[in-house]
Amino acid sequence: MTKNTKVNAAILIIGNEILSGRTQDTNTSTIANWLNSLGVKVNEVRVIPDDEQKIIDTLNILRKENNYVFTTGGIGPTHDDITAASVSKAFGLKYEVHKEAFKILEAYYKPGEFNEGRQKMVWMPQNAKLILNQTSGAPGFNVENVFCLPGVPSILKSMLGGLKNRIVGGEPILSHTISLRTVESEIANSLSKVQNQNKDVEIGSYPFFHAGKLGVSIVIRSENQSKIDECNSQILKFVNEKKIEVVKR
Amino acid sequence: MTKNTKVNAAILIIGNEILSGRTQDTNTSTIANWLNSLGVKVNEVRVIPDDEQKIIDTLNILRKENNYVFTTGGIGPTHDDITAASVSKAFGLKYEVHKEAFKILEAYYKPGEFNEGRQKMVWMPQNAKLILNQTSGAPGFNVENVFCLPGVPSILKSMLGGLKNRIVGGEPILSHTISLRTVESEIANSLSKVQNQNKDVEIGSYPFFHAGKLGVSIVIRSENQSKIDECNSQILKFVNEKKIEVVKR
Secondary structure, X not given: OOOOOOOEEEEEEEOHHHHOOOOOOOHHHHHHHHHHHOOOEEEEEEEEOOOHHHHHHHHHHHHHHOOEEEEEOOOOOOOOOOHHHHHHHHHXXXXXXXXXXXXXXXXXXXXXXXXXXXXXHHEEEOOOEEEOOOOOOOOEEXXXXXXXXXXXXXXXXXXXXXXXXXXXXXXXXXXXEEEEEOOHHHHHHHHHHHHHHOOOOEEEEEEEEEOOEEEEEEEEEEOOHHHHHHHHHHHHHXXXXXXXXXXXX | OOOOOOOEEEEEEEOHHHHOOOOOOOHHHXXXXXXXXXXXXXXXXXXXXXXXXXXXXXXXXXXXXXXXXXXXXXXXXXXXXXXXXXXXXXXXXXXXXXXXHHHHHHHHOOOOOOOXXXXXXXXXXXXXXXXXXXXXXXXXXXXXXXXXXXXXXXXXXXXXXXXXXXXXXXXXXEEEEEEEXXXXXXXXXXXXXXXXXXXOOEEEEEEEEEOOEEEEEEEEEEXXXXXXXXXXXXXXXXXXXXXXXXXXX
C-alpha cells in the first residue's frame, strides 16, 4: 500500500473515573507516542462517561472523521464495562460470544475458574478481530478502523506491539526540541516570524520549570527533516543574536 | 440562587503538545476534582490542537451542552497561543486590549519589560472578566459560561481558588471507596445486582496493582449520602459472604 502522508487518529477514553478526577489518564500519551512512531497523527481526544448512547454517538462521529479510532476502557467483566456492547450497536453488529476469545480464556484460567463474570469478556461485536493480551488474558478487539483496548495502562501498553501490522501510517512525524534559558515573551516575535516563513511546519513553544529555573522548549514537528533543520537554524540564529543560553539543542 | 442538583461542565484542553504525546495532561484531574467539590460534574473532556476553526467549533458545541466550560492552554505570548482570539470569534466579540489586564501586567513587570510579546497577553474578548493570576501575572478570562485558564499546571491550580464564587454548583457529589483483595470477575455478578437495585447511584469497579498484589476498588458516587451508605452495606454483605478481604472501607 502506498504511504499516505496524512494519516490521523482519534483517541476515545471511556470511563467515569477519569471524568471524576479520581484517575489520571496516562493512556493518551502512550497511544499518541506510539502512533507518532508509525506516522499517525492524533487529531483529537475525547473522554466520555460509561454511557451507552454517548459511546455510540461519539464513536460514530470519530470513526468517520479519522483514519483510526482507539478506545480505552470498559472491556472488563463488571456491569460498568459496556464498551463492547456499545461498539456493536454503533456498527449495527450482533453482540455475541467470540469463539476464539472463548477458547483463549478457557485455556488461560484454571479448570472451573472461567466463571460467568469472566465469560462476559468474550462477548464482542460479530466478526471482531482480536487484539491479543499476553499480560492478563482477556483480548481487546478491532472492528473496521476502531481498536478497543483496556483501560489499565500497563496492560494497554503491552498490547500495542501486536497491533503494529494493522496500522498503515504515513510518513513518520519527526520532531526536534530546542530548550532555552529564557521566557516566552523574549522570543515570541522572532519565533512568530520563523513560523510565518515555515507555515507547513508545526512550531510549539512550551515554558518549563526545572531545578528552580525557568526556560522555554521550542518543539519543531514535520514529516520532513530538512524543513526541521531549516527552522532549527533560523531559530538558533535569533537565539544567538539575542545572546540567549541554549540548554539543549 | 437555588441549588440545582444537576450542574455539569466540559473541559477543553487546547494544545498540540498533549496530542503529540509530548506532554501528559494533568489539568483534567485538577479541574475535575475541584469541580466535584463545588457540586459540578464533568460530562466530557476534549483535547484539540491549536487550530482556530477547531477551537471555535468545539467551544460552540460544548458551551451550549454544558453549564460551564473550562479551557486550558493557549493564552501565553507566542504565535501558537490563539485561545483568546478564537474564543472572541466563537462568541462574535471584538478581540481587543483589556484595559484592566494591561494595567495589571504594566505594574507586574519592571519598567521597560512590558514588551510587545507580553502585551499580546492582554488581548481578550471584549468585556471579558479577568481571572487573576498571583503566580505569574498574566490573567485568564471568563466570557459567559466559558473560563479560560493557562496550560501550565501549577499556575492553573493557583488560579482556581479565585473562581469559586463565579461557579454555582449543585449538591456536592459524594463518593465512597471500598478496596478489596479480589479480582473483578469474582464480584462482577453480585456488584451488578447492587447496581440494578440502586440505579441512580454511580458504582464503578477499578482493578488496581499495589505492592505486587491485585485488588479492586469499588467507587460509589451520589449526591445522597444515605444512598451511598445503602450501597455500601449491600456490597459489604456479599463481600463478607464471599469471604473477600477488605483492604480499605
